[in-house]
Amino acid sequence: MQQVICKYILKWVEDNLTSDLNVSDMAVSTGYSRRTLEIWFSEQYGMSPGKYLNRRRMTRAAVLLKLTRLPITEIAMLLHHSSNQNFARAFRHFSGVTPTNYRNSNEWDLSGLQASFFYAKEISFNVTTCTLPEQYITGVSYSCADSYLYNTNNLLTDYIQKEVIRLIKSGTTNIYLIGETILPQNIKESRVGQLVATVTVGTLVNVSSEDTAIMTSGKFCRYSFSCKWEEYY
Template sequence: MRQVVCKHILFWVEENLYTGKNIADLALSCGYTRRTLELWFSGTYGISPGQYLFKRRMTRAAVLLRLSSLSVTEISTLLNHSNNQNFARAFKRFAGKSPTEYRNSKEWDLSVMQASLYYKVDIDTNITLCSLPDRYLKGDTYLCHDSYLYNEKNTLTQQIKEGVIRLITNGVKDVYLKGVTSIPDSLMKNREGRLDAKITLGEIIDDEEQSTTLMPGGKFCRYFFQCCWDEYYYNTNHFFIQMMSENNFRFTGKECYVHYTGHKETIGHEVSCEVFVPVK
């Protein structure tokens, strides 16, 4: 029962990031006392339900500040703060910076963020730091829609899936992706949690003249995971925050790379991913 209740708490938190409900409302939904929930949840995850809810809400605020053009006032209202000053104090307690300072920082500091435990998968990602040289990529370039929310309203995942399956089925052993996202101009898209994405999918080659694009080298956080395509979107979203926050990395905002491998017979279902995120 304890495991079931703790899982319910994780789900409840994700469903109530914007509602303004508190731990008393959570206890009412569970049918257990607040004290019982505190003991069970803290014993399982090492953090109280109240602190976890606060950190998840502030993590969403941090994402909105960095990946949308929504005003601080609108973000404050979305997260049910009574006024901007109240939100600014709460966010500074979380991140050590005001919302405006956090948004305008050159690098994105994800060290304070709380990854969702609801979507957590126990996978050995074998995280390392590495340096990569400049490389050349030859392939096809696509403009897609991405989302920083845990939903499937994006064309990016489907475009990647179709491209990787096609290339590996046609005999390409190592498929590489170069990708970068940008904030859309449309306020409606910002409110829907959408991003514009530009990706190039293909093979690494030696000839610069034959290449489609340059993959600039530098310092990268490297991690690995293997999953079925149905889990790919959730894993990429979750691992990005988890890897960056747990290792105190700062994202430089430059292009990310992914190295895909798989077998012709199983690539339609399962894929192996080696991810490279530029960090400082």
């Protein structure tokens, strides 16, 4: 029963990231005391449900700051903070910087964000770094408006799967993928919760042309992993 309840808590948190409900409301929905839930959840995940809920909400705020043009005031209201100042204090406590500085930073450090335990997959891989020259990929490109939040019905994943399978069946052994996302251009587009994403799946060629996608030179992280298609997102 403990495992079932902990899984329920994880789902409840994801469903209530932008609601004004709190851990007491969650406890009522389970029929168990808040103390019991805290003990069970802490044993399983190393933190209380309240801390996990707050970290997930602050992570949502971080994503909205980086991937949308929503005003900080609107993000604060979306997460039910009583004022801009209240939200700024909470976010600075979480990230170490103000919402404005976080949004304007040229780098995005993901290490402090709280990934969802509900969607977590146990995939082991070793990360190394490598330096690659500029390379050119020829293949089929696909563009669509896709959610910047996790979505099991991911249009890009569906496209990548179909194109990779097609290339494998045609005898292609080395398949390359390059992707690019474009941030929403205005507040209206930001409220829809989508980015414009373009992906090219194909093979390497030696010469650039109008039909090739360019992978710029630079330092990259490199890793290998294997998983089922339903685990790839």
